[in-house]
Amino acid sequence: MHLSKLSLTNFRNYQRLEWEPDRGINILFGDNGQGKTNLVEAINFLSTTRSYRTSIEKELINWSASHDDISAARVEGEVVGKKGKLRLELALMGRKSDSGKTSSLVKPEVDALVGVVHKKILLNGVPRRAMDVVGKVNTVLFASHDIDVSSGAPSQRRRYLDVMESQVNVEYLRALAGYNRILVQRNHLLRQIQEGHANSFQLEFWNNELVEKGSYLVEQRMALIGNICALAADIHRQLTSEKENLIVLYLPSLKEVTADMDRVSIKGNFSTRLELLQKREVAAGMSLVGPHRDDLTFLVNGVDIGIYGSRGQQRTVALSLKLAEAGFLRQTVGESPVVLLDDILSELDSKRRHLVIETLRAYGQVVTTTTELESLEAAFVAGAKVFRVHEGTLTPA
Amino acid sequence: MEPDFTPAAEPVARLIGEFNKLPGVGPKTAQRFTYFLLKQPEEEVRALAEALLAIKDSIITCSSCQNLVETDPCPFCSSSERDSSRICVVEEPMDILALERSRGYKGLYHVLHGAISPMDGIGPEELKIKELIQRLQKGEVEEVILATNPNLEGEATAMYLYRLMTPFGVRVTRLARGLPMGGDLEYADEVTLMQALEGRRQFQP
Numbered sequence: 001m002h003l004s005k006l007s008l009t010n011f012r013n014y015q016r017l018e019w020e021p022d023r024g025i026n027i028l029f030g031d032n033g034q035g036k037t038n039l040v041e042a043i044n045f046l047s048t049t050r051s052y053r054t055s056i057e058k059e060l061i062n063w064s065a066s067h068d069d070i071s072a073a074r075v076e077g078e079v080v081g082k083k084g085k086l087r088l089e090l091a092l093m094g095r096k097s098d099s100g101k102t103s104s105l106v107k108p109e110v111d112a113l114v115g116v117v118h119k120k121i122l123l124n125g126v127p128r129r130a131m132d133v134v135g136k137v138n139t140v141l142f143a144s145h146d147i148d149v150s151s152g153a154p155s156q157r158r159r160y161l162d163v164m165e166s167q168v169n170v171e172y173l174r175a176l177a178g179y180n181r182i183l184v185q186r187n188h189l190l191r192q193i194q195e196g197h198a199n200s201f202q203l204e205f206w207n208n209e210l211v212e213k214g215s216y217l218v219e220q221r222m223a224l225i226g227n228i229c230a231l232a233a234d235i236h237r238q239l240t241s242e243k244e245n246l247i248v249l250y251l252p253s254l255k256e257v258t259a260d261m262d263r264v265s266i267k268g269n270f271s272t273r274l275e276l277l278q279k280r281e282v283a284a285g286m287s288l289v290g291p292h293r294d295d296l297t298f299l300v301n302g303v304d305i306g307i308y309g310s311r312g313q314q315r316t317v318a319l320s321l322k323l324a325e326a327g328f329l330r331q332t333v334g335e336s337p338v339v340l341l342d343d344i345l346s347e348l349d350s351k352r353r354h355l356v357i358e359t360l361r362a363y364g365q366v367v368t369t370t371t372e373l374e375s376l377e378a379a380f381v382a383g384a385k386v387f388r389v390h391e392g393t394l395t396p397a
Numbered sequence: 398m399e400p401d402f403t404p405a406a407e408p409v410a411r412l413i414g415e416f417n418k419l420p421g422v423g424p425k426t427a428q429r430f431t432y433f434l435l436k437q438p439e440e441e442v443r444a445l446a447e448a449l450l451a452i453k454d455s456i457i458t459c460s461s462c463q464n465l466v467e468t469d470p471c472p473f474c475s476s477s478e479r480d481s482s483r484i485c486v487v488e489e490p491m492d493i494l495a496l497e498r499s500r501g502y503k504g505l506y507h508v509l510h511g512a513i514s515p516m517d518g519i520g521p522e523e524l525k526i527k528e529l530i531q532r533l534q535k536g537e538v539e540e541v542i543l544a545t546n547p548n549l550e551g552e553a554t555a556m557y558l559y560r561l562m563t564p565f566g567v568r569v570t571r572l573a574r575g576l577p578m579g580g581d582l583e584y585a586d587e588v589t590l591m592q593a594l595e596g597r598r599q600f601q602p
């Protein structure tokens with residue numbers, strides 16, 4: 001699929017933008033702070049209905065617009081895929097009093113809600129919930145922070161899995177949202193039990209719910225990792241001229257769970273663990289076991305690359321994982337996702353860059369950013385559409 | 398100067414502040430309400446003020462079903478036409494209105510005034526559960542219908558009540574699954590509610 005039109009209104013530093021990206025490779029170039037990442041963020045926002053840079057959506061609304069009485073940022077995209085054309089529109093409405101300045105007329109709790117904005121989503125002009133539009137536009141985003149995926153926090157690796165699976169499986173997204181809510185409720189209850197304000201038999205309900213949703217997540221993650229492991233291994237061999245063998249390994253928080261287990265056995269295992277851990281969970285006042293504590297590890301020629309790998313090796317693993325993600329989406333959805341690369345190409349050596357470009361060419365639409373056009377191969381630039389980004393405007397170059 | 402920063406006279410600010418406390422009313426709407434009222438004739442404003450006070454003066458809690466009503470016991474609890482062997486347990490008074498609209502139920506009600514939600518600090522103690530148990534202890538009740546909302550918190554509450562009531566030997570039922578999951582009883586349409594009532598089942602933990 002490809003993005004055929006993008007229009008922005010008061011999104012970040014774009015007051016107004018009408019853009020028709022090329023179906024092939026788009027290079028956004030410009031100095032620091034001009035709006036390259038903002039544009040990548042906008043495209044990804046269409047795909048996930050969330051910003052990957054901030055959870056405070058107020059920040060997405062253009063500053064000058066947020067001085068208006070009711071400010072609004074709007075991201076509209078037209079996507080052409082094998083199922084035809086679709087139009088997706090996301091609007092953020094913020095109130096003036098949320099802008100951070102305190103007015104004496106407003107109670108402080110309301111001002112504390114800075115960043116809480118109202119989000120409206122329209123798919124082909126019809127209002128929808130976020131849940132219903134996630135994955136309508138498939139994207140794979142590769143930004144500089146993704147380079148740390150093997151050495152960074154476990155939450156980053158869980159996010160890698162969750163973002164990928166949610167794009168192709170609404171049930172997963174729903175289960176994940178449900179699981180997170182159960183977790184918050186259960187953690188509060190555990191604390192209340194610890195303080196003697198609640199009775200431990202109240203845990204039964206939350207345990208059942210946690211096991212129900214959690215086992216589904218574990219089962220889906222196992223299948224996903226199986227897929228990704230195969231795809232990433234192939235790509236990694238290519239990127240390293242057959243020198244490195246990459247294995248993506250699932251480290252479930254439910255340690256005894258193995259790939260041959262079905263959901264019923266996972267549930268049984270989860271329930272047993274909860275029973276055994278109950279005293280410790282009450283003492284800790286939080287949930288100690290379950291998919292919220294899952295992790296991944298990446299072995300290169302048998303060695304944990306997150307711990308022992310060189311920066312360059314970690315970077316290549318990150319690249320393999322991202323290309324595997326693109327491959328997974330293409331395989332599952334049946335068409336290529338839109339690939340977004342922010343500040344990535346210039347970070348790679350020329351050989352890897354060349355391989356990445358060759359791989360991506362087969363994919364279709366790519367949006368990539370750079371501060372220096374000269375750092376990219378002339379042949380690559382010649383085969384792409386180049387746009388200059390300057391102070392929130394875009395001009396074909 | 399921007400209107401939001403114009404210092405308002407103290408009584409105006411106070412009223413805006415009060416409106417702002419209402420559910421779903423933001424600062425902007427609170428201001429709109431206030432300036433609207435300022436322009437109204439005195440009688441109109443007085444009528445509103447009286448109506449506001451009247452709900453506190455004349456609305457009381459029924460000592461049996463805990464519904465917010467004008468008389469204690471309420472018309473449901475004192476009616477000979479209602480089947481006192483059945484109690485339908487709901488989260489909020491609004492839910493009774495919804496169930497009555499469906500015309501499918503002739504028993505009594507019990508209002509919990511909320512649902513179990515640890516993150517909001519609402520446990521069984523915060524709900525009118527003791528009062529429900531007292532009603533069961535009188536021994537007249539044969540069936541308790543759990544009509545809490547079909548969401549996590551409503552289910553948690555239903556489960557808690559089920560465990561608590563088992564020793565009383567009453568039949569505990571739950572509204573049928575016709576209700577949209579994650580929804581609120583208050584917003585369910587009459588036909589759906591009627592079907593949910595008719596199709597109620599033995600509670601299964």
Ligand SMILES: Nc1ncnc2c1ncn2[C@@H]1O[C@H](COP(=O)(O)OP(=O)(O)OP(=O)(O)O)[C@@H](O)[C@H]1O
Nearest residue numbers: 012013032033034035036037038059060061062063
């Ligand atoms: N809500 C907003 N309203 C107006 N401008 C904003 C808003 N949010 C961010 N900006 C501006 O956008 C600019 C950053 O844009 P962006 O992150 O896209 O830069 P970039 O072109 O990717 O730069 P770099 O090459 O450094 O990565 C900053 O100058 C910032 O001040």
Ligand SMILES: [Mg+2]
Nearest residue numbers: 036037038343
């Ligand atoms: Mg940038």
Ligand SMILES: [Zn+2]
Nearest residue numbers: 459462471474
């Ligand atoms: Zn009553």
